[in-house]
Amino acid sequence: MKHVLKSSSLCGAMLALSMSTALAVDLELYFPVAVGGEAANTIQAMTDEYMAQNADVKINAIYTGSYADTTTRAITAARGGNPPHLAILSAVDVFMLQDENLIDAWDGYLSEDELQNWVGGFYEAFRANTHKNGKTWGIPFQRSTPVMYYNKDAFKAAGLDPEAPPSTWEQLVETGRKLTVRDANGTVTQWGVRIPSSGFPYWPFQALAIANGAELMNAEGTETYFDRPEVIEALQFLVDLSKKHQILAPGIVDWGATPRAFLDGEAGMAITTTGNLTNIRTNATFDLGVAMLPKNKQYGVATGGGDFFLFKGHDQEATRAAIDFVKWATAPEQAAAWSIATGYVAPRPDIWETDKMKEYVKEVPGALVARNQLEHAVAEFSTYENARVRQILNDAIAAAIVGDKSPEQALTDAQGEADAILKLYRQ
Numbered sequence: 100m101k102h103v104l105k106s107s108s109l110c111g112a113m114l115a116l117s118m119s120t121a122l123a124v125d126l127e128l129y130f131p132v133a134v135g136g137e138a139a140n141t142i143q144a145m146t147d148e149y150m151a152q153n154a155d156v157k158i159n160a161i162y163t164g165s166y167a168d169t170t171t172r173a174i175t176a177a178r179g180g181n182p183p184h185l186a187i188l189s190a191v192d193v194f195m196l197q198d199e200n201l202i203d204a205w206d207g208y209l210s211e212d213e214l215q216n217w218v219g220g221f222y223e224a225f226r227a228n229t230h231k232n233g234k235t236w237g238i239p240f241q242r243s244t245p246v247m248y249y250n251k252d253a254f255k256a257a258g259l260d261p262e263a264p265p266s267t268w269e270q271l272v273e274t275g276r277k278l279t280v281r282d283a284n285g286t287v288t289q290w291g292v293r294i295p296s297s298g299f300p301y302w303p304f305q306a307l308a309i310a311n312g313a314e315l316m317n318a319e320g321t322e323t324y325f326d327r328p329e330v331i332e333a334l335q336f337l338v339d340l341s342k343k344h345q346i347l348a349p350g351i352v353d354w355g356a357t358p359r360a361f362l363d364g365e366a367g368m369a370i371t372t373t374g375n376l377t378n379i380r381t382n383a384t385f386d387l388g389v390a391m392l393p394k395n396k397q398y399g400v401a402t403g404g405g406d407f408f409l410f411k412g413h414d415q416e417a418t419r420a421a422i423d424f425v426k427w428a429t430a431p432e433q434a435a436a437w438s439i440a441t442g443y444v445a446p447r448p449d450i451w452e453t454d455k456m457k458e459y460v461k462e463v464p465g466a467l468v469a470r471n472q473l474e475h476a477v478a479e480f481s482t483y484e485n486a487r488v489r490q491i492l493n494d495a496i497a498a499a500i501v502g503d504k505s506p507e508q509a510l511t512d513a514q515g516e517a518d519a520i521l522k523l524y525r526q
Contacts, residue, residue, distance in 0.1 A: 203418075224476035247369070292340065320521075373468070
């Protein structure tokens with residue numbers, strides 16, 4: 100295998116980085132397995148294929164649990180002097196990884212051609228979280244948006260057009276009422292819509308806020324806007340779906356159980372990640388529909404998922420081999436296979452032009468929904484001290500849902516708490 104750099108202007112150290120590998124290179128890749136579908140099997144098949152083509156490189160894919168588990172393990176290993184070469188981590192962890200000085204920007208290892216045609220070839224919406232201060236800190240790979248899945252058979256049974264899912268908040272309420280089914284005792288046997296409020300409650304809520312014309316944070320990760328009127332209105336709408344309109348189950352709705360609940364007919368519509376597309380499509384016993392999230396003032400959604408991060412602490416040969424693997428994994432043919440196997444959104448336009456993706460979308464037109472939503476997508480919620488600040492928002496959402504606080508009070512309190520943390524990062 101040859102690791103060739105295209106720019107003659109790079110320094111001597113970078114020229115050394117481009118030399119053919121003289122000795123075998125062992126790479127460690129941390130991969131989060133708690134992402135649904137057959138992701139672990141697929142990534143193993145990909146690493147096996149790469150190693151078969153590159154006998155001088157060995158990739159040890161270490162399966163590490165959830166995104167949070169993977170980040171914790173990667174940080175612990177790096178602090179202990181044994182960092183992985185690569186890790187697929189949540190893109191929102193970029194500020195923490197930078198703050199800890201654990202990752203390298205990719206730019207310094209790439210030629211101008213690679214920066215323009217490889218890095219610059221990813222959808223801007225997917226680059227938004229990890230392209231900071233003019234540098235690239237993450238390479239999009241396992242990326243997603245929330246989408247709305249709906250049961251076309253349930254639509255027909257309710258007298259609804261199965262080809263016309265709701266496109267506005269008002270239509271969502273109207274459709275949800277018709278889809279909500281009660282038995283003779285008044286017990287709900289099918290809810291109109293299921294929107295998770297555990298696990299990652301900030302993510303579907305962020306989509307509601309964006310649809311109402313509001314951002315939750317600034318690009319620098321130093322400010323939040325929880326107490327703005329549009330954000331409060333979005334949380335009030337979420338609460339009203341249950342308490343006022345009675346089309347959403349009361350209380351906290353479990354994230355992890357959502358695909359199974361939808362498949363079991365417990366809701367006519369469900370909002371969850373496009374990363375569940377393959378799982379839901381494969382197991383649905385009804386005619387499945389996939390739609391963009393309804394708008395209020397505008398269409399809007401937040402991206403999600405993980406990027407490849409390049410960890411510091413390795414020699415030039417290993418670093419270049421790691422980069423070469425990521426370039427291979429994100430190339431059209433490999434990335435198409437990954438997207439088809441998992442349901443994650445192919446993160447580059449050229450992937451959608453491959454024959455296999457064209458055939459796939461003929462069979463599964465719902466796969467195009469998440470891609471088309473990227474036109475309306477913003478960066479996933481991310482700040483400095485992200486875990487703490489995100490938990491503050493999650494707690495505020497929960498407090499409003501269970502009725503401990505009004506949406507206005509919950510978000511006003513949350514803004515005060517977030518400000519107390521983030522003011523230290525403002526210049």
